[in-house]
Amino acid sequence: MTVLSPDTVLSILSAPNTVIAVVGATDNQRKFGYAIYRDLKRKGYKAYAVNPNRTSVDGDPAYPDLARLPGKPDLVNFVVPPEVTLSVLKQCLDLGLKNVWLQPGAESPEVLEFLSAHGFNYLVNTCIMVESRIKRLT
Numbered sequence: 001m002t003v004l005s006p007d008t009v010l011s012i013l014s015a016p017n018t019v020i021a022v023v024g025a026t027d028n029q030r031k032f033g034y035a036i037y038r039d040l041k042r043k044g045y046k047a048y049a050v051n052p053n054r055t056s057v058d059g060d061p062a063y064p065d066l067a068r069l070p071g072k073p074d075l076v077n078f079v080v081p082p083e084v085t086l087s088v089l090k091q092c093l094d095l096g097l098k099n100v101w102l103q104p105g106a107e108s109p110e111v112l113e114f115l116s117a118h119g120f121n122y123l124v125n126t127c128i129m130v131e132s133r134i135k136r137l138t
Contacts, residue, residue, distance in 0.1 A: 018074050025079070
């Protein structure tokens with residue numbers, strides 16, 4: 001089992017040209033996928049919106065799944081319910097995307113078991129908006 005330490009995650013966030021796929025990105029202002037996607041872009045990250053129910057998010061193309069992204073993300077951020085997380089994690093495994101960040105509420109015992117069983121690097125129960133703010137200030 002590999003759990004990313006905050007320092008390792010921050011090193012991914014501070015790497016030049018970091019690309020983050022936001023699973024659950026949306027234009028619905030009542031959802032965290034709205035705030036997180038825009039926050040990462042505002043901080044200068046290249047972000048891909050992944051949402052099968054949208055064609056665009058914040059004026060950017062939205063992709064129905066990770067396989068259709070135009071490039072490989074360095075980190076996949078999950079802002080979706082655990083059952084969706086588990087489904088997309090299986091896609092991550094197939095695509096070799098092993099660095100994942102689960103926003104609070106995206107995890108479950110089954111999700112954590114899957115992550116551990118398949119050797120993912122992961123972080124749970126902390127918000128990428130907070131951690132990236134801290135990193136950008138240092």
